[in-house]
Amino acid sequence: MRIALLGGTGDIGQGLALRWAFDTDHEVVIGSRDPEKARTKADEYETELESMSVSRSINGFANEMAAERADVVVLAVPPFHIRDTIESVADRLGDVDVLVTPAVGMNREEDGFHYKPPKAGSVTELVAETAPEDVPVVGAFHGLSAGRLADLEAELSQDTLLVGDDEDAKETVKLLADGIEGLRPLDAGGLANSxxxxxxxPLLINLAMNNEGLHDVGVRFE
Amino acid sequence: MRIALLGGTGDIGQGLALRWAFDTDHEVVIGSRDPEKARTKADEYETELESMSVSRSINGFANEMAAERADVVVLAVPPFHIRDTIESVADRLGDVDVLVTPAVGMNREEDGFHYKPPKAGSVTELVAETAPEDVPVVGAFHGLSAGRLADLEAELSQDTLLVGDDEDAKETVKLLADGIEGLRPLDAGGLANSxxxxxxxPLLINLAMNNEGLHDVGVRFE
Known part of the structure; x- marks a missing residue:
């Protein structure tokens, strides 16, 4: 499959790009508002993979070009860029099987991080509201430690939770998540459960801040 | 320590009572609005422990009597009984080190369970608002599977998250949680993080409903 990571120059985009390129045969494409930045980062990821003896071609494009012809588009952008990013690529999503969102609305306050959903109820629901009607949306890969993802020698051994109303789209994301070694996808329900x-x-960040040894903490349900 | 489980005749009260009686030397007292029901359940718990070759005395009382002279009071009642339960025992909490709340406000809808906090922001904050001012409140033991707790042969191997503004009270609950074999307490911050x-x-229940093999699911952060 061809996976486009819009905002793939950021931390979570980098982590997912490296893992998919390292663990699977999927084609990984980096998108950014600035195509030059996308190309530079894609080159960096290739170099990182080479240092692990893996030769993979990763290309960088403007978000619009990256979304074009992708099977899966991941919105690896901060919540406040969700809406304009979707709008900028909306007419390129005709062939897309699924639009994936790992973003979360949070506030940092003195006493820690607090969940701050948008008016839609959640970022996932905001994405579903904003996306073209025929493009199914799945929430996934929330709260994964970008540092742990990007360190290809680090064992993940954690779960990621999937929400979405389109079962085929959820199945596609489940397979993508399953392809990353040590990552187990679990079904957390529909968009309304996001x-x-x-x-x-924010809970994971609070745990990382308040407990020793949980710096890059992940979660397992068992 | 003397632990009073108000509403200790319910599922979560039973689970915690059995585990503390089985794994620790703490004195466990069962409270109920109906003292006769409390005594009957306490006898049942003693019988269950005897079947595991553990001889422990567990007493049942009306909630008011159970709270009297307890070091730790656990509000093992449903969220809609939180306020009247606290009010009924408020003048007996003078010597209590900490009031513990595992309750959560949820709605069950067709598409699964949804978090439904009270106006105070969370049940933990509602308890803190309702409790006498000098009684510290700690949220803990949320979402533990009552069935897994009550099955003394089942391995727990899971975490419980503690929130509270009083560090001494949180330390007391941490020790109580640590006393239960296989249960690891983690600090999730202050009352505002509850x-x-x-x-x-509700997330754990949705995961149990949507995934095979996660019937009595717990959580581990690692």
Whole structure:
């Protein structure tokens, strides 16, 4: 499959790009508002993979070009760029099987991080509202430690929670997640169940801040 | 320590009572609005422990009597009984080190469970608002599977998240949680961070409903 990571020059985009390129045969494409930055980062990821003796071609494009002809588009952008990013690529999503969102709305306050969903109820629901009607949306990969993803020698051994109303799209994302070694996808329900999934991200950060040895903490359900 | 489980005749009260009696030397007292029911359940728990070759005395009382002279009071009642339960025992909490709340506000809808906090922001914050001012409140033991707790042969191997503003009280609950074999307490922050902790309970139920093999699912952060 061809996976386009819009905002793939950021931390979570980098982590997912490296893992998919390292662990699977999927074609990984980096998108950015600035195509030059996308190309530079794609080159960096190739170099990183080479240092692990893996030769993979990763290309960088403007978001619009990256979304074009992709099977899966991941919105690896901060929540406040969700809407304009979707709008900028909306007419390129005709062939896309699924639009994936790992973003979470949070506030940092003195006492820690707090879940702060948009008016739509959750970022996942905001994405579903904003995306073209025929493009299914799945929330996934929330709260994964970008550092742990990007360190290809680090064992993941954690779960990621999937929410979405389109079962085929959810199945596609499940396979993508399963392709990353040590990552187990679990079904957390429909779009209406996404707030509970997203609110785990500030919780994970609070746990990392308040407990020793949990710096890059992940979660397992068992 | 003397632990009073108000509403200790319910599922979560039973689970915690059995584990503390089985794994620790703490004195466990069962409270109920109906003292006769409390005594009957306490006898049942003693019988269950005897079947595991453990001889422990567990007493049952009306909630008021159970709270009297307890070091730790656990509000093992449903969220809609929180306020009247606290009010009924408020003048007996003078010597209590900490009031513990595992309750969570949820709605069950067709598409699964949804987090539904009270106006106070969370049940933990509602308890803190309702309790006498000098009684510290700690949220803990949310979302533990009552069935897994009550099955003394089942391995727990899971985490429980603690929230509270009083560090001494949180330390007391941490020790109590640590006393239960296989249960690891983690610090999730202050009372203001409790909504994120509580909203994991509907998430756990949704995961149990949507995934095979996760019937009595717990959580581990690693």
């Amino acid at each position: 707030a509970e999934v997203e609110s785990m991200t | 909504a994120e902790v509580e909203s994991m309970t």
